[in-house]
Amino acid sequence: MRQQIDSCLEARGGEVAARNQATEIGRTYLSLSDKGRKRFLLLLADSYGVDHAAVRQAAKPLFDQKSEDALAAAERRLRQLLESPRIRLLRQFNGIAQGVKFLVDLRADILRFKRDAPRLGPLDQELRELLTSWFDAxxxxxxxxxxxxxxxxxxxxxxxxxxxxxxxxxxxxxxxxxxxxxxxxxxxxxxxxxxxxxxxxxxxxxxxxxxxxxxxxxxxxxxxxxxxxxxxxxxxxxxxxxxxxxxxxxxxxxxxxxxxxxxxxxxxxxLSPMPGFAAWLDDALKSGDIAVMLPAADALALKAKSGAQSSEAALIGLLETPDWWLDTEISGLLQPVLTRLGARYLLEARRDSGTARDPVAHFHLTNGARVERLNFLGDLSKNGFRQSHGMMVNYLYKLGDIEKNHERYTDGHIPASGSVRELI
Structure with missing residues (x-):
């Protein structure tokens, strides 16, 4: 495929010919197995990136030019060199039927392969930037x-x-x-x-x-x-x-x-899922942090029902009880416990960047919502219990507060209703 790529980049027959060649490259790519597609993408990543030596050479005149015209010419030359050959190739697909969809699916392949082929990182970044410009709101x-x-x-x-x-x-x-x-x-x-x-x-x-x-x-x-x-x-x-x-x-x-x-x-x-809550709770149970997160009365009630010596062991035992949500006594004990822990997860669990650990929370908080209410047994599906022990959450978009909430979240605060804050 290297010959096809080079021919398309040279565009000897003009723009129409280049796009026809890009179409052929696309057809060839779609006919490949996963192994072949990965080899093609690695070829783009390894052989069609920015020529760094040429960029360094082109940058030197920027510090020497005296006239505005010469400086502008040097800037144009540098911009041309900073656009990699592979991105010039991918741009050709914008003028081809189904070409944009092809690139979207191509990036999906890159994201899959990148897990064990980090060399695809720069290619992914370039294609993401290209798609971001094409998919502006x-x-x-x-x-x-x-x-x-x-x-x-x-x-x-x-x-x-x-x-x-x-x-x-x-x-x-x-x-x-x-x-x-x-x-x-x-x-x-x-x-x-x-x-x-x-x-x-x-x-x-x-x-x-x-x-x-x-x-x-x-x-x-x-x-x-x-x-x-x-x-x-x-x-x-x-x-x-x-x-x-x-x-x-x-x-x-x-x-x-x-x-x-x-x-x-x-x-x-x-009415949103809390997809990271169960995993966060597992970590807290293993580290022995649950006891300090719960009121003494809740901890005592859990231990009394389960017969366990610690709050962590008690909670694990009750959550492992088959169909525990159908037992009114167990669900009555777990409702305040999971609701409190859910609030702590949403308001206090953070990524290294300081943003909310929960991806759905991060999405809505970034958009200016606030954490409004926790819902015990809000999702009774298998997936709901697997990822969040049945908990769900409401994020409220209060129209007059959206910008303020966005700014607060950007500054490291998680906007929440008073009733949610009282839970922790």
Whole structure:
């Protein structure tokens, strides 16, 4: 493929010929096995990067030129050299049918292979920057998706749903009912491919259990009477756009659309998973930190029920009890404990950067939401118990506080309601 790449970069037959050659490169790549694709990407990474020696040489005149014209010429030359041959090659795909989608999927491959091939890092960074410029929020189109959408698009919603699995066509139809809304961002170069989509329930009051929210047997509410919009699922549909942030723009655009169509809506909140809570709790149990996190009365109650000598052993034993949530006594003991620990996890568990450890919390806090309420047994699915012992959380988007909350989070503070703060 080296010969194909060189021929495309030389563009001897002009721009049209170069794009035709890029098309052939794309076809060849798609025909390769994973092993072949990885070899191609490593070829780009190793042989078509920036010529650092040429950059150093071109930078010298910047310090010597006296005239503005000469300085401008030196700057242009340096900019040209700083754009690697591989990124010039990848730019060709912007003018090819399905070319942008090809690059998005190409980056998804890079992200997979990069785990054991760190040499792909610079290539990934360059392609991410290119895609970020192409997928600026100003280029994206917001579309409402309903049951009348093309079947191919509805199938993609089922395939791409990343939070609460869509189990059947009836499940999907329920999520697109009259008291539900689904919105997606689309790019003109990928008109049939959602980039990210959000599912919304129009309800009265803040919802606390996702199974109740998605109950197919429940009658549809009257959307015009709803006072609350619950964002219960946000799914990034394109793995190759990881790190290309447009989720915050989606939420703001959707809020504005809902406000215009349903004037009675006063509250905009999420019903969100806590995907890192169970892992964090496991770490705390192993380190013996649980006792200092709980009130003495809660710790004594746990030990009395389980017969264990320590709070950690007691909590482990109760959580390992099969179907513990069906035992009213055990669930009654665990409700205040898991709620307190969940609040501590969301407000105090941080990454090295100082941001929230929980990825969903980080997303919503970055967008200006606050931690509003913890929900015990909010997700009764297997995945809900596996990742968070059934806990869920509401993040509130209070429209007048979004900018302030964003600034507070940027400064290292996690905005939360008074009731959540009281838990710790």
């Amino acid at each position: 100003g280029f994206l189109e917001l579309h409402a998706i309903d049951w009348e959408a093309p079947a191919a698009l509805l199938e993609k919603l089922i395939a791409y749903e990343a939070v609460h699995e869509i189990k059947s066509w009836n499940d999907l139809k329920n999520r697109l009912d009259s008291d539900r809304r689904c919105y997606g961002f689309f790019h003109p170069a990928m008109p049939n491919e959602p980039l990210i989509f959000v599912e919304v329930a129009l309800v009265s009051g803040i919802a606390g259990n996702v199974q109740e929210l998605l109950d197919e047997t429940a009658p549809a509410a009257v959307p015009e009477e709803a006072d609350t919009a619950i964002f219960y699922s946000i799914s990034n549909a394109q793995k190759g756009l990881a790190g290309v942030g447009f989720g915050e723009f989606l939420i703001k655009r959707v809020v504005n659309d809902l406000k215009a169509k349903f004037p009675r809506l006063k509250t905009f909140a999420t």
